[in-house]
Amino acid sequence: MTDSVTSSAAAWGVLPAVVVVALVAVALGALFVVVDRVAVTGVRGALGAPVVEAGRLLVQQRRVTPAPDRLLWRLASAAVLVLAMLSMAVVPVAGRTLWSTTADLVWFNAMEALMWAAVWLLGWGPNAVHSLVGGYRFLAQGLAYELPLMFALITAGLGAGTLRTTGVVAAQRELWFVVTMPAAFVVFLASAAAFAFWGPFSAPAGDDIAGGVVSELSGVERLLVEAGRAVFLGVSAAMAVALFLGGGAGPWLPDWSWQLLKTVLVMLVLVAAGRRVPTLRPDRYVEVGWMVLVPVTLVQALVVALLVLSGWYA
Amino acid sequence: MLTDVAVVTLGVLAVAAGAAVFVVDSMARATFALLASFLAAAGMLLALDLVYVAVVTALMMTIEMVVMAVFMIMFMMNPAGLMPMTMVHNVRGSVVVGAGVFAVLTTGIWTIDWPERDGRRPADATRQLGETIMGGHMLVMLVVGIALFATIISGTVLATHRGRYDRFGPELDGERPDDPVPGGLPR
Known part of the structure; x- marks a missing residue:
């Protein structure tokens, strides 16, 4: 690589880098909310409505349930947003990641796994039945997509020969990974939607269980959780660009604008597809996950492994 | 520090x-x-x-x-x-076991002759770790992996109380399996 410093904390200093990356994460979340609103309700009110809703939640009185597990509940409400921000640490911003290690992709996956714990706790905390059912649905759904997601992440690392995000971006200088890894790309995006229990994977927060995991949330905590979901979706779109769409690579324009452009495009695709598919029942999706997605992602990994052996990515 | x-x-x-x-x-x-x-x-x-x-x-x-x-x-x-x-x-028993294990581990950690590092740190420790664990032992690792996987499947098969006769009928001629959970694929 021409640029040897891959960590923005090393290049700009720790505090400025953390602030910039956190702001970018929030901006990505806001961007996703706007794109989502535009797709659902049209351009009118797409900007205003989320702001009004956030303000309403900030001043809303907190609702309480009898005998909640307050500690775990509060912890979980904050954790969703914190984990979404932490996964941003390995997503490239202006060609550098906040934290560049030899295991970036595993870090991203570990934050997602912690999201399991957080969302289940979110369901557990209020001591309410719908909420708990939602938490269990999230886990059941997780059993379906966790393995395919891991294979998808590994496939990108396999093609690049490194688990470092900036290394994966650099490996796509000749050809974007989406060309040889279309299945991994789709599975990655679908799993991101599932981790944010959004779109077709929103059963954990479904209307049939009165809002599920988020049913008892109110005020600031609800705002934190909703913001965490949006930030995670935004961050995942940016990560998908880095892993499969060549990061900031593109002609004429500077790197960051290509990256932003591609990220918005991925968000549009995600929203356009996700808002058209009805909510999937977790028990049905589990079978699809194990009978279709696991074999497909395994074959995908095999194809990439053979391409690596044949020197395709060299 | x-x-x-x-x-x-x-x-x-x-x-x-x-x-x-x-x-x-x-x-x-x-x-x-x-x-x-x-x-x-x-x-x-x-x-x-x-x-x-x-x-x-x-x-x-x-x-x-x-x-x-x-x-x-x-x-x-x-x-x-x-x-x-x-x-x-079993408070008393577990206290004895816990204290014993703690003593053994602590003694071991402080008395063992830990090796000194020779050579420099590799640039990519993850890759080196992978090569050290997998490099010369790929065949062993693959066999162990398949054996573990077979164990998981056998465990599941032994644990489930529903067999193919429950799913496809006594003559095994049912067209669709009779499962309590329908599943998402057309079968």
């Missing part, structure tokens, strides 16, 4: 969270206290710059604890779990 402080702090945190498992009175809290302990241990590995091992520890332990929380609470006599419960059984 900073590393020492981080390791000691996280070590104390790991032990404290581990002790909390036996103090708290709900299954959910016990599980997540244990997870906190594991995460503190992963943090120690991170402070020692063993990034891959640290992150994998966090990843595996989180998934493990979440799955454990689900099954433990599902199979508990009091599935609510919020009502008082305790993780402590």
Whole structure:
């Protein structure tokens, strides 16, 4: 690589880098909310409505349930947003990641796994039945997509020969990974939607269980959780660009604008597809996950492994 | 210096969270206290710059604890779990075993002749770790992997109370399997 410093904390200093990356994460979340609103309700009110809703939640009185597990509940409400921000640490911003290690992709996956714990706790905390059912649905759904997601992440690392995000971006200088890894790309995006229990994977927060995991949330905590979901979706779109769409690579324009452009495009695709598919029942999706997605992602990994052996990515 | 402080702090945190498992009175809290302990241990590995091992520890332990929380609470006599419960059984015996294991491990850690590092740190420790573990032992690893997988499948087959006769009828001529959960694929 021409640029040897891959960590923005090393290049700009720790505090400025953390602030910039956190702001970018929030901006990505806001961007996703706007794109989502535009797709659902049209351009009118797409900007205003989320702001009004956030303000309403900030001043809303907190609702309480009898005998909640307050500690775990509060912890979980904050954790969703914190984990979404932490996964941003390995997503490239202006060609550098906040934290560049030899295991970036595993870090991203570990934050997602912690999201399991957080969302289940979110369901557990209020001591309410719908909420708990939602938490269990999230886990059941997780059993379906966790393995395919891991294979998808590994496939990108396999093609690049490194688990470092900036290394994966650099490996796509000749050809974007989406060309040889279309299945991994789709599975990655679908799993991101599932981790944010959004779109077709929103059963954990479904209307049939009165809002599920988020049913008892109110005020600031609800705002934190909703913001965490949006930030995670935004961050995942940016990560998908880095892993499969060549990061900031593109002609004429500077790197960051290509990256932003591609990220918005991925968000549009995600929203356009996700808002058209009805909510999937977790028990049905589990079978699809194990009978279709696991074999497909395994074959995908095999194809990439053979391409690596044949020197395709060299 | 900073590393020492981080390791000691996280070590104390790991032990404290581990002790909390036996103090708290709900299954959910016990599980997540244990997870906190594991995460503190992963943090120690991170402070020692063993990034891959640290992150994998966090990843595996989180998934493990979440799955454990689900099954433990599902199979508990009091599935609510919020009502008082305790993780402590056979107090005297467990204290003896715990103290004994602690003594043996501590003695071992302080008396063992740890090797000194010779050579420089590799640029990519994760790759080196992979090559050290897998490099010359790929065949063994593959066989072990398949054996473990076969064990999982056999365990599931032995545990399930529904066989093919339940699913396809006594003559095995049913067109569609008669499953309690319909599943998502057209069969």
